[in-house]
Amino acid sequence: MGNRKAFAVVLLCCLLGVVAAVPAEHVEPVQDDAISTYMVHVASSHSPRATRNTARLTRAYTTFLQDTLLPVGMNAPAPSILYSYAHAMTGFAARLTARQAAHLEAQPSVHAVIPDTLYELHTTLSSSFLGLTPSSPLMMDSNGAGTDVVIGVIDTGIYPKDRASFAADPSMRRPPRCFRGGCVSTPDFNATEYCNNKLVGAKFFHEGHAAMMSSVIGSAPASKSPLDLDGHGTHCASIAAGAPVTGASLFRGYAPGTAKGTASGARIASYNVCGGGCTTVDIVAGINEAIADNVDVLSISIGGSIRNLYNDPVAIASFRAVRAGIFVASSAGNRGPGRATVGNLSPWTMTVGASSMNRQFRASVKLGNGKTFNGYSLYAGANPCRTMTPLVYGGDVGSARCEAGKLEPSKVAGKIVLCDSRGSGVVQGYAVKQAGGAGAMIASRKIDGEYTRAQPHLLPAVALTYGDAMEIRKYSRTPNPVASMSRFRTVIDVVTPPSPRVATFSSRGPNPVAPEILKPDVIAPGVQILGAWTGESSPSQLDVDTRRVKFNIISGTSMATPQVSGIAALLKAARPKWSPAAIKSALMTTAYNVDSSGGVIKEMSTGKEAGPFELGAGHVDPNRALDPGLVYDADEDDYISFLCALGYTPTQVAIFTGDGVVKDICTKRKDVAVGDHNYPAFSVAFKSYDDKVTQRRAVRNVGNNVNAVYTLGGYRASPRGVRAIVNPSRLVFDAEHQTQEYTVTFSLRMSPAASNSSSQQEAHSALVWTDGEHKVISPMVFTWPAPTANVAAM
Numbered sequence: 090m091g092n093r094k095a096f097a098v099v100l101l102c103c104l105l106g107v108v109a110a111v112p113a114e115h116v117e118p119v120q121d122d123a124i125s126t127y128m129v130h131v132a133s134s135h136s137p138r139a140t141r142n143t144a145r146l147t148r149a150y151t152t153f154l155q156d157t158l159l160p161v162g163m164n165a166p167a168p169s170i171l172y173s174y175a176h177a178m179t180g181f182a183a184r185l186t187a188r189q190a191a192h193l194e195a196q197p198s199v200h201a202v203i204p205d206t207l208y209e210l211h212t213t214l215s216s217s218f219l220g221l222t223p224s225s226p227l228m229m230d231s232n233g234a235g236t237d238v239v240i241g242v243i244d245t246g247i248y249p250k251d252r253a254s255f256a257a258d259p260s261m262r263r264p265p266r267c268f269r270g271g272c273v274s275t276p277d278f279n280a281t282e283y284c285n286n287k288l289v290g291a292k293f294f295h296e297g298h299a300a301m302m303s304s305v306i307g308s309a310p311a312s313k314s315p316l317d318l319d320g321h322g323t324h325c326a327s328i329a330a331g332a333p334v335t336g337a338s339l340f341r342g343y344a345p346g347t348a349k350g351t352a353s354g355a356r357i358a359s360y361n362v363c364g365g366g367c368t369t370v371d372i373v374a375g376i377n378e379a380i381a382d383n384v385d386v387l388s389i390s391i392g393g394s395i396r397n398l399y400n401d402p403v404a405i406a407s408f409r410a411v412r413a414g415i416f417v418a419s420s421a422g423n424r425g426p427g428r429a430t431v432g433n434l435s436p437w438t439m440t441v442g443a444s445s446m447n448r449q450f451r452a453s454v455k456l457g458n459g460k461t462f463n464g465y466s467l468y469a470g471a472n473p474c475r476t477m478t479p480l481v482y483g484g485d486v487g488s489a490r491c492e493a494g495k496l497e498p499s500k501v502a503g504k505i506v507l508c509d510s511r512g513s514g515v516v517q518g519y520a521v522k523q524a525g526g527a528g529a530m531i532a533s534r535k536i537d538g539e540y541t542r543a544q545p546h547l548l549p550a551v552a553l554t555y556g557d558a559m560e561i562r563k564y565s566r567t568p569n570p571v572a573s574m575s576r577f578r579t580v581i582d583v584v585t586p587p588s589p590r591v592a593t594f595s596s597r598g599p600n601p602v603a604p605e606i607l608k609p610d611v612i613a614p615g616v617q618i619l620g621a622w623t624g625e626s627s628p629s630q631l632d633v634d635t636r637r638v639k640f641n642i643i644s645g646t647s648m649a650t651p652q653v654s655g656i657a658a659l660l661k662a663a664r665p666k667w668s669p670a671a672i673k674s675a676l677m678t679t680a681y682n683v684d685s686s687g688g689v690i691k692e693m694s695t696g697k698e699a700g701p702f703e704l705g706a707g708h709v710d711p712n713r714a715l716d717p718g719l720v721y722d723a724d725e726d727d728y729i730s731f732l733c734a735l736g737y738t739p740t741q742v743a744i745f746t747g748d749g750v751v752k753d754i755c756t757k758r759k760d761v762a763v764g765d766h767n768y769p770a771f772s773v774a775f776k777s778y779d780d781k782v783t784q785r786r787a788v789r790n791v792g793n794n795v796n797a798v799y800t801l802g803g804y805r806a807s808p809r810g811v812r813a814i815v816n817p818s819r820l821v822f823d824a825e826h827q828t829q830e831y832t833v834t835f836s837l838r839m840s841p842a843a844s845n846s847s848s849q850q851e852a853h854s855a856l857v858w859t860d861g862e863h864k865v866i867s868p869m870v871f872t873w874p875a876p877t878a879n880v881a882a883m
């Protein structure tokens with residue numbers, strides 16, 4: 090099979106905060122007659138021409154299967170086709186036996202057969218934080234906040250019932266004529282009632298999940314509707330393009346104000362591909378439909394752990410989308426703070442990490458000894474813990490992590506229980522409530538640093554940093570310990586702590602597939618974001634929670650991604666001729682790295698300065714992206730060169746392009762290295778201490794002055810220990826020369842011995858081109874081998 094490696098079975102986890110995905114490696118021998126779902130990539134010469142007529146496509150692929158399997162007597166059990174694809178990939182998804190799949194893969198007419206897997210949702214005040222006020226340059230230039238732009242949201246569907254974020258706007262003109270999508274009706278989704286000039290598309294794709302369910306005991310039933318039963322898709326759609334809603338908040342108190350999508354005038358087309366679980370065949374079906382519908386932007390807050398682009402169906406589908414001119418934003422994932430945890434790794438997609446804003450949901454915690462701490466919570470309701478209440482540590486009353494059923498009611502009744510960290514605080518709080526406790530304090534993990542999860546608890550409860558929790562734990566073992574929790578409130582503070590900061594959970598680089606392509610690309614607000622919510626699920630997503638809310642506050646790179654989708658929609662409206670790569674370049678070269686205190690943006694796990702592997706190019710700055718000066722553009726040809734440079738075969742390249750296999754497609758590009766891809770960032774992995782790496786770039790002048798002259802300036806071009814020689818160091822543009830090329834040659838200026846003093850083999854800086862008016866900033870990041878490894882190599 091294309092991917093013989095056992096895949097990580099990822100729980101579809103809709104917990105608030107970081108997705109607590111525990112990858113359990115299931116290594117099971119595949120039985121020859123075991124039936125599962127596969128994606129079959131078919132050679133273009135054997136596939137029908139691209140069409141929207143899926144019935145015709147499916148008939149053609151049914152015949153194709155018969156012709157291939159019947160002569161060798163493998164036609165039983167008869168394979169069933171779940172989807173035929175013509176836009177997001179070339180081929181189909183089908184239920185096949187392992188033998189049938191293996192036989193198909195051996196055919197010259199088949200490029201690859203890839204088993205279906207589950208991908209995960211990347212969950213865990215934003216427009217004003219982004220500087221998008223009505224008078225800001227981007228809002229002025231974006232033609233009514235992106236009214237002619239359609240954002241396709243690939244997610245858990247949408248809940249439009251009685252949700253003002255998706256209501257019809259009589260002042261808005263008809264949807265753009267080039268949009269060919271629409272809404273489907275189901276028993277619980279009345280398209281006539283719910284769809285309008287704001288919500289212009291609502292479709293669902295559940296075949297992959299339904300098929301997977303048939304063989305997995307205990308899995309959730311598939312939702313056969315565009316209706317969002319989860320909340321995630323509704324939340325993401327409202328962040329990208331929700332209409333302004335005044336007086337929005339969670340529980341009439343938290344994050345009060347006007348809730349507004351980033352591109353509040355843009356249209357939303359929702360594709361429910363996670364009706365119970367996000368299978369790759371359903372995701373690709375959603376993207377396939379969105380391409381056919383002619384959306385302008387795709388927002389994909391989903392990712393998997395597949396570490397090879399030709400085995401990543403979302404990377405392939407995104408390639409086709411970008412080739413069709415669609416901007417694709419995807420989430421970096423919530424597996425931080427470890428290194429190389431980032432997902433969605435292709436250069437054509439915009440990979441978004443998550444950062445905090447200047448807003449916190451705080452409560453005041455006070456101990457009997459007079460000491461005070463900040464707690465973090467979204468609790469709303471009666472508060473018996475306002476006054477001093479007896480305090481116990483869970484470890485002293487049955488369960489350090491406050492697991493359900495393990496706390497001793499006689500020792501917990503009427504008390505505040507301090508719990509060690511464990512997955513979901515809201516579940517732990519509920520266990521304390523079940524045992525008769527009055528309140529709960531939930532410790533964060535040590536690795537979380539200053540990151541804490543404010544949650545909509547079912548009893549008075551707060552999250553605490555690890556350090557504070559340790560101190561409170563010590564106090565809980567003194568005689569007659571008591572504590573109070575009060576003043577649950579929203580705090581907006583631009584001074585302490587400085588913002589933005591990179592969230593602990595935000596996945597980090599370097600890029601494990603192509604270290605030369607920096608990932609994540611940028612960060613955007615993704616911590617405790619207010620967005621619309623489904624009426625089918627509670628804010629805590631616990632079944633025991635009967636509360637229903639119109640808005641909820643959740644965190645994740647999932648929430649950061651639609652912010653960037655919305656900004657891209659505004660840029661598309663303002664700069665209709667820019668390619669997806671040009672929009673991406675503009676967002677990256679104008680991103681900022683300075684926080685509200687004037688220092689470098691910090692990351693929350695250690696409190697230290699963040700570098701490109703945490704920040705990417707930095708925090709998005711929508712208004713500056715409107716006028717970047719120069720752009721690093723790229724098209725399909727550049728992406729093919731990149732795939733060749735990765736060492737992919739002509740057949741693997743054909744999986745992306747959907748064109749015939751061109752035998753010499755890569756031999757023609759032999760001298761192009763991965764690092765030469767025209768990326769707006771530099772990432773160099775030195776292999777030895779005397780390694781010398783040259784990378785090529787081309788920049789196009791998109792500024793007002795066609796005769797601009799750019800020179801190197803601003804930041805120091807070379808960090809200590811690394812030499813960067815830029816050639817030429819002056820770029821002169823005119824009407825005939827709108828694009829100019831340059832090279833940078835990087836070398837290490839240190840001996841292995843000198844490198845001993847620094848424990849980390851990493852440095853970063855930035856390359857800046859300036860014409861006096863614009864600053865075109867590209868992050869540069871360098872890694873090199875540990876000295877001992879190098880000495881051994883010599």
Ligand SMILES: *[C@@H]1O[C@H](CO)[C@@H](O)[C@H](O)[C@H]1NC(C)=O
Binds near residue numbers: 279280281282
């Ligand atoms: C759907 O909504 C429309 C408009 O409100 C209504 O006329 C129609 O009867 C509804 N259809 C169903 C099946 O409920």
Ligand SMILES: *[C@@H]1O[C@H](CO)[C@@H](O)[C@H](O)[C@H]1NC(C)=O
Binds near residue numbers: 842843845876877
């Ligand atoms: C560098 O580190 C290696 C191993 O940690 C050690 O053996 C060596 O003596 C160190 N060299 C210097 C110059 O400190």
